[in-house]
Amino acid sequence: MARRNRGVTRRERPNLLITGTPGTGKSTTASALAEATNLRYICIGDLVKEKEFYHGWDNELECHFINEDSVIDELDDAMIEGGNIVDYHGCDFFPQRWFDRVVVLRTENSVLYDRLTNRGYSGTKLSNNLQCEMYQVLLEEAHDSYDEEIVTELQSNTIEDISNNVSTLTDWINAWQP
Numbered sequence: 001m002a003r004r005n006r007g008v009t010r011r012e013r014p015n016l017l018i019t020g021t022p023g024t025g026k027s028t029t030a031s032a033l034a035e036a037t038n039l040r041y042i043c044i045g046d047l048v049k050e051k052e053f054y055h056g057w058d059n060e061l062e063c064h065f066i067n068e069d070s071v072i073d074e075l076d077d078a079m080i081e082g083g084n085i086v087d088y089h090g091c092d093f094f095p096q097r098w099f100d101r102v103v104v105l106r107t108e109n110s111v112l113y114d115r116l117t118n119r120g121y122s123g124t125k126l127s128n129n130l131q132c133e134m135y136q137v138l139l140e141e142a143h144d145s146y147d148e149e150i151v152t153e154l155q156s157n158t159i160e161d162i163s164n165n166v167s168t169l170t171d172w173i174n175a176w177q178p
Contacts, residue, residue: 010178011082013039015098016169019091019142020105021133023115025156025165029105030087032166037085037173040078044071044088061125068093091138092145101172102146104139105156105165
């Protein structure tokens, strides 16, 4: 339950955004973290499909054009309440007030290439995602969209990295004070 303090609503539990290029381990990390901490896991891609929060299809990139306003309207109450881990490959459209920690997962391009080709990515979709990671597009987006002190970059190349990231973030959640 959210508390009010001097007119400002304060969450009892933190909200985290796990972001990064597709294939960096966002869903694996976020779902494991949610299980370890009993926070609610919200996969934006699943939400968009389930609620049909999109308005068209990009044939070149093979993805929906999402309706960002619908996503924000759907999640705002839950985010104010707190205790959420949001998984999405972008971060610039979410309200800054939603998150207490923004985690950008990074993966070496050789590892990312293998992960994406195993998912069936090819052509423009593959090259755009590899370039996005190589040029740190999502890391810069996070730094541009959120206060510097809440943005964390974590490497996510191996299962061990993911396990260590979940452990580190679990410790942070357990130590978090509203």
